[in-house]
Amino acid sequence: xxxxxxxxxxxxxxxxxxxxxxxxxxxxxxxxxxxxxxxxxxxxxxxxxxxxxxxxxxxxxxxxxxxxxxxxxxxxxxxxxxxxxxxxxxxxxxxxxxxxxxxxxxxxxxxxxxxxxxxxxxxxxxxxxxxxxxxxxxxxxxxxxxxxxxxxxxxxxxxxxxxxxxxxxxxxxxxxxxxxxxxxxxxxxxxxxxxxxxxxxxxxxxxxxxxxxxxxxxxxxxxxxxxxxxxxxxxxxxxxxxxxxxxxxxxxxxxxxxxxxxxxxxxxxxxxxxxxxxxxxxxxxxxxxx
Amino acid sequence: xxxxxxxxxxxxxxxxxxxxxxxxxxxxxxxxxxxxxxxxxxxxxxxxxxxxxxxxxxxxxxxxxxxxxxxxxxxxxxxxxxxxxxxxxxxxxxxxxxxxxxxxxxxxxxxxxxxxxxxxxxxxxxxxxxxxxxxxxxxxxxxxxxxxxxxxxxxxxxxxxxxxxxxxxxxxxxxxxxxxxxxxxxxxxxxxxxxxxxxxxxxxxxxxxxxxxxxxxxxxxxxxxxxxxxxxxxxxxxxxxxxxxxxxxxxxxxxxxxxxxxxxxxxxxxxxxxxxxxxxxxxxxxxxxxxxxxxxxxxxxxxxxxxxxxxxxxxxxxxxxxxxxxxxxxxxxxxxxxxxxxxxxxxxxxxxxxxxxxxxxxxxxxxxxxxxxxxxxxxxxxxxxxxxxxxxxxxxxxxxxxxxxxxxxxxxxxxxxxxxxxxxxxxxxxxxxxxxxxxxxxxxxxxxxxxxxxxxxxxxxxxxxxxxxxxxxxxxxxxxxxxxxxxxxxxxxxxx
Numbered sequence: 001x002x003x004x005x006x007x008x009x010x011x012x013x014x015x016x017x018x019x020x021x022x023x024x025x026x027x028x029x030x031x032x033x034x035x036x037x038x039x040x041x042x043x044x045x046x047x048x049x050x051x052x053x054x055x056x057x058x059x060x061x062x063x064x065x066x067x068x069x070x071x072x073x074x075x076x077x078x079x080x081x082x083x084x085x086x087x088x089x090x091x092x093x094x095x096x097x098x099x100x101x102x103x104x105x106x107x108x109x110x111x112x113x114x115x116x117x118x119x120x121x122x123x124x125x126x127x128x129x130x131x132x133x134x135x136x137x138x139x140x141x142x143x144x145x146x147x148x149x150x151x152x153x154x155x156x157x158x159x160x161x162x163x164x165x166x167x168x169x170x171x172x173x174x175x176x177x178x179x180x181x182x183x184x185x186x187x188x189x190x191x192x193x194x195x196x197x198x199x200x201x202x203x204x205x206x207x208x209x210x211x212x213x214x215x216x217x218x219x220x221x222x223x224x225x226x227x228x229x230x231x232x233x234x235x236x237x238x239x240x241x242x243x244x245x246x247x248x249x250x251x252x253x254x255x256x257x258x259x260x261x262x263x264x265x266x267x268x269x270x271x272x273x274x275x276x277x278x279x280x281x282x283x284x285x286x287x288x289x290x
Numbered sequence: 291x292x293x294x295x296x297x298x299x300x301x302x303x304x305x306x307x308x309x310x311x312x313x314x315x316x317x318x319x320x321x322x323x324x325x326x327x328x329x330x331x332x333x334x335x336x337x338x339x340x341x342x343x344x345x346x347x348x349x350x351x352x353x354x355x356x357x358x359x360x361x362x363x364x365x366x367x368x369x370x371x372x373x374x375x376x377x378x379x380x381x382x383x384x385x386x387x388x389x390x391x392x393x394x395x396x397x398x399x400x401x402x403x404x405x406x407x408x409x410x411x412x413x414x415x416x417x418x419x420x421x422x423x424x425x426x427x428x429x430x431x432x433x434x435x436x437x438x439x440x441x442x443x444x445x446x447x448x449x450x451x452x453x454x455x456x457x458x459x460x461x462x463x464x465x466x467x468x469x470x471x472x473x474x475x476x477x478x479x480x481x482x483x484x485x486x487x488x489x490x491x492x493x494x495x496x497x498x499x500x501x502x503x504x505x506x507x508x509x510x511x512x513x514x515x516x517x518x519x520x521x522x523x524x525x526x527x528x529x530x531x532x533x534x535x536x537x538x539x540x541x542x543x544x545x546x547x548x549x550x551x552x553x554x555x556x557x558x559x560x561x562x563x564x565x566x567x568x569x570x571x572x573x574x575x576x577x578x579x580x581x582x583x584x585x586x587x588x589x590x591x592x593x594x595x596x597x598x599x600x601x602x603x604x605x606x607x608x609x610x611x612x613x614x615x616x617x618x619x620x621x622x623x624x625x626x627x628x629x630x631x632x633x634x635x636x637x638x639x640x641x642x643x644x645x646x647x648x649x650x651x652x653x654x655x656x657x658x659x660x661x662x663x664x665x666x667x668x669x670x671x672x673x674x675x676x677x678x679x680x681x682x683x684x685x686x687x688x689x690x691x692x693x694x695x696x697x698x699x700x701x702x703x704x705x706x707x708x709x710x711x712x713x714x715x716x717x718x719x720x721x722x723x724x725x726x727x728x729x730x731x732x733x734x735x736x737x738x739x740x741x742x743x744x745x746x747x748x749x750x751x752x753x754x755x756x757x758x759x760x761x762x763x764x765x766x767x768x769x770x771x772x773x774x775x776x777x778x779x780x781x782x783x784x785x786x
Contacts, residue, residue: 129678140682240685285722287682287692287748
């Protein structure tokens with residue numbers, strides 16, 4: 001800022017003293033309307049501080065005059081939204097699952113609600129697209145460890161799997177064949193070769209032949225004679241392309257050696273019935289539902 | 291007071307006006323000075339009549355259009371031009387535009403822009419002078435002002451008078467008529483957005499939507515202030531067009547021009563003057579006094595001029611009275627001025643590379659729009675491939691992809707359609723939520739009239755078919771009765 005006055009020769013107006021490439025800014029007063037708007041905003045803001053919560057204090061804040069708070073407003077909006085959905089939720093709570101699925105309006109409501117409940121409660125393990133991860137089943141495919149009908153899905157979500165919070169939870173336990181010394185290392189390897197052959201993968205034929213009787217004795221009770229699995233025991237099919245813990249030799253050996261037992265919470269204890277029903281409808285619609 | 295009055299000089303009916311242009315060349319004021327009030331005097335003549343006609347036609351179109359009916363059959367609105375925002379449709383006579391066809395509106399806006407370029411390159415700021423809403427409503431408001439308060443002289447006198455009952459009555463009458471026009475303007479606008487007869491009743495019985503009243507209120511306020519009080523200030527300071535227009539014009543563009551070679555040197559009128567020794571301009575300032583922008587066209591082409599040509603009418607009138615040829619002020623080009631000075635013949639060059647280029651662009655987009663409109667289908671399909679997961683492997687090794695597909699049935703009847711997917715052998719389609727279709731290769735379904743319906747589709751391909759991690763997939767939607775089709779090219783994805 002230069003301190004000597006400079007007056008623009010064309011307009012006779014004093015400049016601000018700043019200069020950029022020979023261009024100077026005239027020091028014209030602000031338009032009056034603009035100033036009025038500015039002062040009106042200042043006055044408005046003072047009124048705003050008084051009426052609404054505004055200033056932080058040491059351990060609290062000014063409360064305003066009308067008892068407004070944005071937190072209460074959100075709570076009220078949620079309450080209104082919930083009240084608006086109450087009718088539909090009540091219908092979902094009362095209707096049998098099959099009926100919800102075939103009623104277009106109800107199904108669309110349930111799908112929307114189910115999707116959001118899924119994203120909040122289920123996506124952490126099963127993925128936001130329900131695509132699953134190692135040890136957490138993909139819900140888009142057509143293999144269901146505990147059954148893929150809509151009622152079976154509902155039951156699984158309600159009671160969960162191998163948890164301690166619900167006595168109706170699905171229960172089953174696979175022995176740790178290697179770790180507990182039921183099978184020797186070589187035997188585990190042979191069984192694994194046989195399992196590989198069951199799913200049509202490349203396998204050592206002689207080892208698989210040695211593994212077959214071992215499989216019949218130790219595994220067929222749950223996984224079936226042909227490795228077709230059983231939803232009753234939650235024993236996955238071994239004769240297909242879907243592998244929860246990996247389908248290569250090393251993964252299978254590890255599974256047989258140490259056993260696998262996935263756990264899922266009983267959502268019936270954490271969510272209301274209508275939400276669980278909506279979840280069942282949503283999961284069933286992903287494409288794998290039977 | 292006398293100096294402000296129009297003084298009469300010795301020739302009958304020829305008056306010399308005491309008026310000064312708001313931006314007089316000799317004393318051109320700095321930018322942004324306080325406004326000088328303008329009291330345009332009325333004119334008669336070709337351009338004034340033309341302006342009245344343009345006003346009648348444009349206002350007529352604006353006020354009448356929402357009331358035109360167009361039968362679209364049961365369940366559809368019968369308003370010829372309707373912007374149905376809640377229903378997300380735009381109706382224009384036989385055309386019904388969906389939100390995803392907004393490019394028609396974009397096309398119209400581009401055409402309007404290019405049309406403006408074209409007009410400007412041919413006749414300067416003619417849009418501003420005749421058809422711009424600001425001009426039309428200002429003209430209407432000035433007409434009302436003149437009707438209530440009298441012409442220029444009377445208005446100046448009235449402004450100077452102290453407030454009295456008579457003055458208050460005149461002012462109030464003027465404001466009330468302005469307000470009625472302004473409300474009529476805002477009122478007419480909202481009729482484009484709802485069924486006009488119903489809305490009219492609702493507006494008066496207090497049942498219309500708040501947004502309708504708010505719109506009427508805002509447009510009433512803006513029409514009242516912009517047309518009544520701000521007038522030429524809008525054209526000079528608020529509108530961007532005068533700052534841009536110069537780029538559209540060249541030396542052959544017609545603009546309202548004062549013929550310096552003929553007019554100068556200007557001298558007051560003398561009877562039996564020797565016209566060879568002086569210019570035709572008698573400096574009566576009739577051109578200044580009629581100008582709604584308050585400028586003096588004799589100072590040359592300037593930003594403020596809206597090319598309304600009222601000064602041409604005023605000058606031609608004077609030229610007639612003093613027995614000189616018309617056209618001292620006329621639509622003319624800079625190039626003609628040059629030609630005259632060189633003693634060449636003047637000419638009108640409408641077809642120039644610039645005008646032809648603007649016209650060609652304008653016509654190209656227009657023809658494109660017509661083509662798209664004529665070949666437009668009332669059946670459309672949009673397919674979105676699921677991102678999460680990209681694909682799913684089934685127990686038998688098949689690969690499955692999920693899609694959300696949307697069918698746009700723009701017809702007013704229910705339709706039965708089949709969907710066929712091609713690109714890979716052994717494709718199986720399944721629509722989620724429609725068990726009865728089963729795994730039929732070509733599911734069929736019905737879509738309600740004038741609706742967009744969304745479905746989730748699962749496409750399964752047997753093991754070993756997909757080579758690589760993706761393949762092209764083509765969906766074809768076909769109407770069972772008419773055989774009409776719509777298609778969409780998508781992708782099918784699998785493991786790498």
